[in-house]
Amino acid sequence: MDTTPTLYEWMGGAEALDRLTEAFYAHVRRDEVLAPVFAGMDAEHPRHVAVWLAEVFGGPADYTAHHGGHRHxxxxxxxxxxxxxxxxxxxxxxxxxxxxxxxxxxxxxxxVFACYVEWGTRMALIYSGPHPPPVDAAEVPVWSWGRTPPWIPEPDPQPSP
Incomplete structure (x- = not known):
């Protein structure tokens, strides 16, 4: 039996993620760079992000079950x-x-946390840009100790001879 805690458990579960996202988005609202991006943010946004992060870090799959998963x-x-x-x-x-x-x-x-933040923000940049990948091309990525999402190479635009 594996007794290694998930990243979600290690960080303190839902309570820790709620603290993180509430404090973070309070800062975002006052940040000159980020406030314009989140000007129309729903009051539930911090909670939804906490539920997303819970799933990403090995907690309950509630974002997929109740919020539409990766596609959403x-x-x-x-x-x-x-x-x-x-x-x-x-x-x-x-x-x-x-x-x-x-x-x-x-x-x-x-x-691992920093690696996810870097990866996740770069994915947000890609999805927000002019040529995003299909939104249904992936499942919610689950990070763990020493495990990150797999690298999927871009298709070769030129067929080999």
Missing amino acids: MAGRHLGRGITERQRRRWADLLMDTADEVGLPSDPEFRG
Whole structure:
């Protein structure tokens, strides 16, 4: 029997993710770079992001069951035109907020957490851009200790002779 906790369990579960997203989006509302992106943010947005992150980090699959899974999350970014500056600010602010709310600071957890934040924000940039991949092309990625989503190479546009 595997007794290794999931990343979700290690970070403190739903309570920790709720603290993280509530504090984070309070900062976002006041941030000069991010506030315009989230100006019309629904009051439930922080909670929905917490549910997404729970699933991503090995917790309950409630985002898929109740919010539409990856297709919905990817679709929420379509056409938003997120800039690299906004992506980087989002990532930096989330990492700072993780410190603020007391998420575990051990290098193993923070390494995986930072890797997801970097990956996730780059995916948001891609989905918000002019040529996004199909929103139904993937499932919710589940991260674990030493496990990230698989690399899927782009199809070769030129057939080999």
